[in-house]
Amino acid sequence: MKEVTMEKVIIFGNATQGLLGHFLLTHDSPYQVVAFTVDGKYIKEKELQGLPVLPFDEIESIYPPESCKMHIPVLGWAPKLREEKYHQAKAKGYELINYISSKAVTWPDLVIGDNCSIGEGSICRPFVQIGNDVLIQAGCNIGHNTVIKDHCFIASHAVLLGMVTVEPYTFIGANATIDNGVTIARECVIGAGTVIRTNTKEKEVYRANPPALLPLPSDKMMNMYFARQ
Ligand SMILES: CC(C)(COP(=O)(O)OP(=O)(O)OC[C@H]1O[C@@H](n2cnc3c(N)ncnc32)[C@H](O)[C@@H]1OP(=O)(O)O)[C@@H](O)C(=O)NCCC(=O)NCCS
Structure with missing residues (x-):
C-alpha cells in the first residue's frame, strides 16, 4: 500500500493562538505540524505538544524551507509585527500556508x-x-x-x-x-x-456603548420576568 505523507508545517507562535493553530491544523488540514517557532527571547519551554519550540532566526537550518512550510496565525493586535514575520519567513524561503x-x-x-x-x-x-x-x-x-x-x-x-x-x-x-x-x-x-x-x-477607533449595569440582583430580575409569563 502506498504510504501517504503529509506536508510538514511549522507554526510561528507558542502561546494561545499558536496552540489553537496547532490544534486546527492537526485535526482539520492536510498538514502535519512538526515544530513551533518564535523569536529566541520568547522561548519559555523547549517543547509544546511534544514538538520542539525553535528560535525563528535559526529555523531554516533545522527545518529548511524545502522540507517544510510555515503558518503565522498570531499577533491579531499587532498586524505590522505579523507582517514583519510574514516577510521574514518568505525571505527565508518558506511558503506560507x-x-x-x-x-x-x-x-x-x-x-x-x-x-x-x-x-x-x-x-x-x-x-x-x-x-x-x-x-x-x-x-x-x-x-x-x-x-x-x-x-x-x-x-x-x-x-x-x-x-x-x-x-x-x-x-x-x-x-x-x-x-x-x-x-x-x-x-x-x-x-x-x-x-x-x-x-x-x-x-x-470605534467602540460600542458600554452596557448598562442595572441596580437590581439577577434573581429579582428573573423572578420579575417569570411572574410575567
Ligand atoms: C474598541 C476597544 C478596543 C476599546 O478598548 P477599551 O479598552 O474598551 O477602551 P477604553 O475605553 O478603556 O480606552 C482605551 C484607552 O484609550 C483611552 N482613551 C479613551 N478615550 C480617549 C480620548 N478621548 N482621548 C485619549 N485617550 C482616550 C482610555 O483612557 C484608555 O487608556 P488607559 O487604559 O490608559 O486608561 C474595545 O472595546 C474592543 O472592542 N475590543 C475588541 C474586542 C474583541 O473583539 N476582541 C476579539 C479578540 S479575538
Missing part, C-alpha cells in the same frame, strides 16, 4: 492570498477577495463582493455585509457589523459590537 476550516463555507471563486485563515462557521459569499495574511476567526459573515486587504484581523461573528472594503492592518472586533458598501480605512480598530454605516478614516 492558508488554513481554511472544513467547517467554513466558501465558493470556488474565492480569491485568497497566503498566510490566511478562515475559522469554523465563517461564510465567504460569492465574489469575495481576501489579500495576504488575513486572519478571520469563527462564525464571520464575509458578504458578497467584499474585499479584505492584507494583514487584517476579523474577530469571531463579525458581519461584513455586501461590497465592503477593508483596507490593510485593520482590526474588526467580535460581533461588529459593517454595512453594505462601506470602506473601512487602513489601520482602523472597529470595536466589538459596533455598527459601522459610513466610511471610516485612517487609524480611527
Whole structure:
C-alpha cells in the first residue's frame, strides 16, 4: 500500500493562538505540524505538544524551507509585527500556508492570498477577495463582493455585509457589523459590537456603548420576568 505523507508545517507562535493553530491544523488540514517557532527571547519551554519550540532566526537550518512550510496565525493586535514575520519567513524561503476550516463555507471563486485563515462557521459569499495574511476567526459573515486587504484581523461573528472594503492592518472586533458598501480605512480598530454605516478614516477607533449595569440582583430580575409569563 502506498504510504501517504503529509506536508510538514511549522507554526510561528507558542502561546494561545499558536496552540489553537496547532490544534486546527492537526485535526482539520492536510498538514502535519512538526515544530513551533518564535523569536529566541520568547522561548519559555523547549517543547509544546511534544514538538520542539525553535528560535525563528535559526529555523531554516533545522527545518529548511524545502522540507517544510510555515503558518503565522498570531499577533491579531499587532498586524505590522505579523507582517514583519510574514516577510521574514518568505525571505527565508518558506511558503506560507492558508488554513481554511472544513467547517467554513466558501465558493470556488474565492480569491485568497497566503498566510490566511478562515475559522469554523465563517461564510465567504460569492465574489469575495481576501489579500495576504488575513486572519478571520469563527462564525464571520464575509458578504458578497467584499474585499479584505492584507494583514487584517476579523474577530469571531463579525458581519461584513455586501461590497465592503477593508483596507490593510485593520482590526474588526467580535460581533461588529459593517454595512453594505462601506470602506473601512487602513489601520482602523472597529470595536466589538459596533455598527459601522459610513466610511471610516485612517487609524480611527470605534467602540460600542458600554452596557448598562442595572441596580437590581439577577434573581429579582428573573423572578420579575417569570411572574410575567
Ligand atoms: C474598541 C476597544 C478596543 C476599546 O478598548 P477599551 O479598552 O474598551 O477602551 P477604553 O475605553 O478603556 O480606552 C482605551 C484607552 O484609550 C483611552 N482613551 C479613551 N478615550 C480617549 C480620548 N478621548 N482621548 C485619549 N485617550 C482616550 C482610555 O483612557 C484608555 O487608556 P488607559 O487604559 O490608559 O486608561 C474595545 O472595546 C474592543 O472592542 N475590543 C475588541 C474586542 C474583541 O473583539 N476582541 C476579539 C479578540 S479575538
